[in-house]
Amino acid sequence: MMKLLRILLIALRALKRNPMRAGLTTLGIVIGVAAVIAMMEIGTGVSQEIQRTITDMGANALMILPGTAATGGVSFGAGSSVTLTPQDCDAILRECPAVRWAAPVVRARAQLVYGNKNYVPWQINGTTPDYLQAQNWADLAEGEPFTDKDVRNASKVCLIGQTIVRELFEGESPIGKELRIHNVAFKVVGVLPRKGANMMGFDQDDLVLAPWTTIKYRVTGSPLASANQSSAASGTSNTVNTLNQLYPLSQLQLYPVQSAVQQADTPLPVRFTNVDQVVVSAQSADQIQAAIRQVSDLLRERHHLRGDTSDDFSVRDMTQMVAVLSSTATLMTKLLLFVALISLIVGGVGIMNIMLVSVTERTREIGLRMAVGARARDILRQFLVEAVVLCLSGGIMGIAIGRGCSMLIRQFLHWPVEASWLAIMAAVAVSASVGIVFGFYPAWKAARLDPIEALRYE
Amino acid sequence: MSLIELKNLYKTYHLGEVDVPVLKGISLNIGCGEMVALMGVSGSGKSTLMNILGCLDRPTSGEYWLEGEEVGRLSSNFRATVRNQKIGFVFQNFNLLPRTTALENVMMPLTYTAQHMTERQTRRRATEMLERVGLAERMHHHPSQLSGGQQQRVAIARALINQPPLLFADEPTGNLDSRTSEEILHMFQKLNEEQKITIILVTHDPEVAHHAKRMIRIRDGLIVDDGAAESATAEGQGVA
Ligand SMILES: Nc1ncnc2c1ncn2[C@@H]1O[C@H](COP(=O)(O)OP(=O)(O)OP(=O)(O)O)[C@@H](O)[C@H]1O
Ligand SMILES: [Mg+2]
Numbered sequence: 001m002m003k004l005l006r007i008l009l010i011a012l013r014a015l016k017r018n019p020m021r022a023g024l025t026t027l028g029i030v031i032g033v034a035a036v037i038a039m040m041e042i043g044t045g046v047s048q049e050i051q052r053t054i055t056d057m058g059a060n061a062l063m064i065l066p067g068t069a070a071t072g073g074v075s076f077g078a079g080s081s082v083t084l085t086p087q088d089c090d091a092i093l094r095e096c097p098a099v100r101w102a103a104p105v106v107r108a109r110a111q112l113v114y115g116n117k118n119y120v121p122w123q124i125n126g127t128t129p130d131y132l133q134a135q136n137w138a139d140l141a142e143g144e145p146f147t148d149k150d151v152r153n154a155s156k157v158c159l160i161g162q163t164i165v166r167e168l169f170e171g172e173s174p175i176g177k178e179l180r181i182h183n184v185a186f187k188v189v190g191v192l193p194r195k196g197a198n199m200m201g202f203d204q205d206d207l208v209l210a211p212w213t214t215i216k217y218r219v220t221g222s223p224l225a226s227a228n229q230s231s232a233a234s235g236t237s238n239t240v241n242t243l244n245q246l247y248p249l250s251q252l253q254l255y256p257v258q259s260a261v262q263q264a265d266t267p268l269p270v271r272f273t274n275v276d277q278v279v280v281s282a283q284s285a286d287q288i289q290a291a292i293r294q295v296s297d298l299l300r301e302r303h304h305l306r307g308d309t310s311d312d313f314s315v316r317d318m319t320q321m322v323a324v325l326s327s328t329a330t331l332m333t334k335l336l337l338f339v340a341l342i343s344l345i346v347g348g349v350g351i352m353n354i355m356l357v358s359v360t361e362r363t364r365e366i367g368l369r370m371a372v373g374a375r376a377r378d379i380l381r382q383f384l385v386e387a388v389v390l391c392l393s394g395g396i397m398g399i400a401i402g403r404g405c406s407m408l409i410r411q412f413l414h415w416p417v418e419a420s421w422l423a424i425m426a427a428v429a430v431s432a433s434v435g436i437v438f439g440f441y442p443a444w445k446a447a448r449l450d451p452i453e454a455l456r457y458e
Numbered sequence: 459m460s461l462i463e464l465k466n467l468y469k470t471y472h473l474g475e476v477d478v479p480v481l482k483g484i485s486l487n488i489g490c491g492e493m494v495a496l497m498g499v500s501g502s503g504k505s506t507l508m509n510i511l512g513c514l515d516r517p518t519s520g521e522y523w524l525e526g527e528e529v530g531r532l533s534s535n536f537r538a539t540v541r542n543q544k545i546g547f548v549f550q551n552f553n554l555l556p557r558t559t560a561l562e563n564v565m566m567p568l569t570y571t572a573q574h575m576t577e578r579q580t581r582r583r584a585t586e587m588l589e590r591v592g593l594a595e596r597m598h599h600h601p602s603q604l605s606g607g608q609q610q611r612v613a614i615a616r617a618l619i620n621q622p623p624l625l626f627a628d629e630p631t632g633n634l635d636s637r638t639s640e641e642i643l644h645m646f647q648k649l650n651e652e653q654k655i656t657i658i659l660v661t662h663d664p665e666v667a668h669h670a671k672r673m674i675r676i677r678d679g680l681i682v683d684d685g686a687a688e689s690a691t692a693e694g695q696g697v698a
Contacts, residue, residue: 005577369566371512373539377535
């Protein structure tokens with residue numbers, strides 16, 4: 001310990017004799033390390049940002065879409081058949097252990113009216129409170145989420161995103177206000193937190209959430225008559241409950257409206273209440289594959305698909321997209337890191353160059369040190385330690401400057417930046433090894449000198 | 459017992475194909491506490507002999523015993539230790555580290571062996587040495603801020619810091635004016651008399667050799683005269 005301190009002290013004294021040169025020599029290392037640190041910090045920042053965006057879209061999210069309807073060879077595209085039911089969703093939640101949350105989604109596109117303003121949001125989703133969990137909306141900015149009871153009762157309540165607040169409410173609190181969706185009055189019970197644009201550039205805050213029953217039966221206007229499951233679930237009454245007669249809609253009726261008695265006499269063919277999609281969230285990222293398998297098996301069984309009948313639904317997950325995005329970011333970081341490493345090597349060569357000059361210049365000193373009893377290995381160690389001290393102090397300065405740069409970038413460009421201990425440790429290790437590698441040859445040359453010739457050197 | 463014993467010592471340099479014999483069979487005894495002047499014309503082999511005596515170089519053949527130890531055959535690492543422990547050097551051109559204080563220059567040899575000493579102890583020892591050579595006031599001066607004589611005194615302090623029994627001085631006054639030379643030589647005499655340090659002065663100046671008790675004269679790699687300084691000086695003056 002004592003000895004190490006002594007050696008360090010000698011190296012520092014030697015470097016102090018030419019501070020300007022020492023400073024300029026380390027500059028290469030300073031720049032190299034600063035670049036490495038800044039790159040790593042920005043790189044980790046970006047990948048964390050990507051991670052966050054993905055979590056925003058729904059942690060470990062899966063999307064189940066109904067299958068493709070095809071008639072006479074004409075395909076109508078994914079989601080065009082009506083095979084998914086809310087009961088499927090309940091079953092998934094109940095029977096798939098890898099699934100944490102599952103929520104049905106009914107989509108609508110309608111005009112919002114508040115006071116004298118109107119607006120058409122990007123998404124109006126009818127769903128259950130689970131949706132908030134599955135899509136990471138759970139921390140409401142204001143108010144309370146709607147409840148399962150609201151879903152059962154098809155209550156006219158809704159949650160709105162930040163964009164809607166901005167478009168319609170202009171600074172006043174929307175909580176408790178009446179908002180008309182497709183001419184149906186909804187009470188705003190909560191405001192969703194801000195998420196910003198998603199990876200595809202869509203504004204995720206441009207969103208209204210309401211109980212799916214409300215959207216399905218009151219907004220998009222499918223009559224409850226076609227939803228015999230819910231009437232069977234809720235109804236002990238013999239009369240067929242047609243809510244659309246209670247709340248008449250301004251939709252054009254193609255066929256003469258039947259009276260309740262007529263409907264009871266001639267029951268319509270049974271149709272399921274369908275939903276547009278089911279969002280599912282797996283227990284954890286590594287359970288996603290298990291969740292996909294369990295959901296697929298369950299749905300095939302529920303939809304009575306046997307043998308090689310193809311699925312009438314499709315399950316999509318984000319893994320692929322996540323992988324693409326992360327690999328792009330990693331690739332960029334690696335590339336920049338590579339460039340930064342090259343500058344480190346250039347810095348190392350600079351150190352070697354100056355150390356060689358220094359050895360030549362200090363030949364007499366080396367001779368003298370040998371004359372007073374320095375062994376070859378003492379000389380080797382001295383010059384090696386000098387090189388390492390140069391590199392390490394350059395490295396430490398580089399870390400400070402690199403951190404400073406990434407702080408500035410965060411301050412002024414608002415890029416995500418994440419301090420990386422790994423990068424700092426790597427920078428210290430790399431600069432020390434650059435010192436050893438590039439300091440070795442000059443040190444070895446110094447140690448090999450003959451004391452008599454070195455003393456005589458002019 | 460003698461401090462230095464040389465037995466039939468040869469040194470031959472090889473310049474490509476040509477052999478250059480410099481020392482051609484030197485046998486010599488130097489006892490403890492002697493002060494010897496090594497004289498000879500330029501190119502006679504004084505420095506070569508001193509380098510071998512100072513364990514900087516190895517003889518081509520022959521034996522060199524220092525304090526009862528055959529040091530002529532030691533490896534370079536052991537010779538470095540011998541130099542550190544037993545030998546001090548004073549050079550014609552002082553050889554101080556530039557841009558380094560006198561104190562740090564004097565401390566320098568301690569870094570290689572005195573690992574048991576703390577920084578404070580080495581500092582104290584170096585301060586004592588500088589006081590002994592009368593440079594207590596110049597402790598923190600750089601060599602460029604010191605006169606030639608002061609620089610040589612720093613060099614002497616450095617040579618003595620390990621308290622070696624043997625001190626070599628190759629033309630120690632070659633770069634100094636006569637008054638300063640006299641001071642330095644008196645310092646050598648004092649060290650020799652008071653501390654019983656064996657001193658070997660290499661010079662071709664009879665005035666310098668006069669300060670020694672014994673004088674060895676070399677010509678063409680052989681000892682041609684070995685005796686008391688007074689007569690030798692007279693003879694040297696006679697030659698000149
Ligand atoms: N490394 C070497 N290689 C070849 N020849 C050498 C070498 N060193 C010294 N010599 C030769 O040895 C001879 C003696 O040299 P040395 O330096 O011992 O002389 P000197 O007596 O010290 O002279 P001076 O009084 O000028 O210092 C010289 O002829 C020199 O050319
Ligand atoms: Mg000489």
